[in-house]
Amino acid sequence: MEGYEILPIKAHEGGRNLAYTCxxxxxxxxxxxxxxxxxxxxxxxQGEVEYIQYLFEHGASVSNVVISQKGNLLEExxxxxxxFYVCVFNKARGKMLAENNYRYREGVSITEYFYNxxxxxxxxxxxSKGYTPLHRRYSFFDKYNTAYINKLIPNTLPLLKEKLLELLKTLEGLDRNHESFGMVHFDxxxxxxxxxxxxxxxxxxxFDNSCFCWYMYDLANIWTHGVGWIQxxxxxxxxxxxxxDYFDEVLGGYQSETEIDHSMLEKLPLFIKVVIMENIIDAFEVMRNNGEDLECDEELSYLIKCMEDDIPFKGFFHEIYSVEEPFEYEERSI
Known part of the structure; x- marks a missing residue:
């Protein structure tokens, strides 16, 4: 990287890496x-960077890994x-939506973005359906399992713990065939x-969170992020x-590239619940890793309320939702 101007990228809350633009x-x-x-x-x-390289070489629109002078994708x-594990990636062309103030291309319908x-x-x-890893990334249940939830979620939240374990039991009964389960981005x-x-x-x-999971997880995650357009x-x-309408456009683009069984699409509410579970677990992990006192702010309290009371679709169509304070609920002690 000789001759490059190297500047730190501001970390986001819960971020686990140092990153620099060059x-x-x-x-x-x-x-x-x-x-x-x-x-x-x-x-x-190793599993992450090999997967990224595989995607890029087979035509996916991803930022490829740069091979080191020693010929490696990863240096230790x-x-x-x-x-320290060090990777270099080609910087993706363009801007994030947030950097463009959530405005899309001038004169072009936002539906193009949803489809893309x-x-x-x-x-x-x-x-992913044709991917055979050399170094295998972890699978969903390697992390999201009874032992981990019992260890991470405090006993002062017994109903939350019960609901998370119920959800895991439901997921354990789902099909994990080649067409429904494989490497996903997960964020x-x-x-x-x-x-x-x-x-x-x-x-x-x-692709730092990429793992073997149901493809529906990534689609459910897209759904939960789409609420911002109409919140x-x-x-x-x-x-x-x-x-x-939003999700129909997303699915139109998705199904132009791959098939997904209708029985999996019907499980969208279930996988939105799985996204909420991941968000809750991530919040507790951040508090633990930062050595912070455990506390439920308004956003975490909202997610926990949805999980405990089995409120579907992240409460977006439920009386719990407030347009004045989107996705917030009263703070609670732990």
Whole structure:
């Protein structure tokens, strides 16, 4: 990286890596990612970068890994007995939606974006169906299991713990065949891809959470992020109609690249619940890793309320939802 101007990227809450942009005149911009927490193994990192390279080489719109001078996708450095895993990626072309103030391409319908969002994901899932890993990433139940939930969720939240364990039991009974279960991004949202606002092309990055899971998880995650487009609408029926149209567009793009069984699509409410479970677990992990006192702010309290009371669709069409304070509920003690 000699001659590159290297600048730190501001970390987001709960972020687990150090990242830097690398710019040099006449050369493509790069991103360096340095990982140092002991919650992931070399096998995990190797599995991630190999999967990214596989996707890129087979035509998926992802930021590819840059091979090191030693010919490796991943370098490990030890300093003062601390291990660091270092990867370099080509920087995705364009901007994030947030950087563009959530405005899409001038003169182009937002439905193009919804369709493209599904299409890019569908291409990745189709490729995953033919993927045989050299280094295997972890599978959903390797992390989300009874022992981990009992350890992570405090006993002062017994109903939450009970509902999470019930959800796991339901998931354990689901089919995990080749067409429904494989490598997924597990954090596919507008914070993890760039959009070229000249062409509408989406380029995906940040596969740090990728794992073997149901493909429906990524689709449910897209649904939960779509609520932002209509979250201030007072009329719940209008919110419901918008979300149907939005998700139909996403599915149109998705199904232009890969098939998904209708029986899995019917499980959208179940997988939205799984997304909520992941969000709750992530919040507790962040508090634990940062050494913070356990507390439920308004956003976490909202998610817990939805889980405990079996409120579907993240409460978006339920009386719990408030357009004045979207996805917030009264704080609760732990």
């Amino acid at each position: 710019e040099k005149e006449g050369a493509g911009a790069k991103i360096i990612r340095i990982s140092f927490l002991d919650d992931r193994s070399r096998e995990d990192f 450095i030890t300093y003062n007995d601390q291990g 969002c599904g299409k890019v994901l569908g291409k990745m899932h189709q490729l 596919y949202s507008d914070g993890n891809y760039m959009i070229d606002f000249d062409t509408g092309q989406i380029t995906v990055f940040d 201030f609408e007072q009329d719940a029926d209008k919110r419901k109609r918008f979300m149907k």
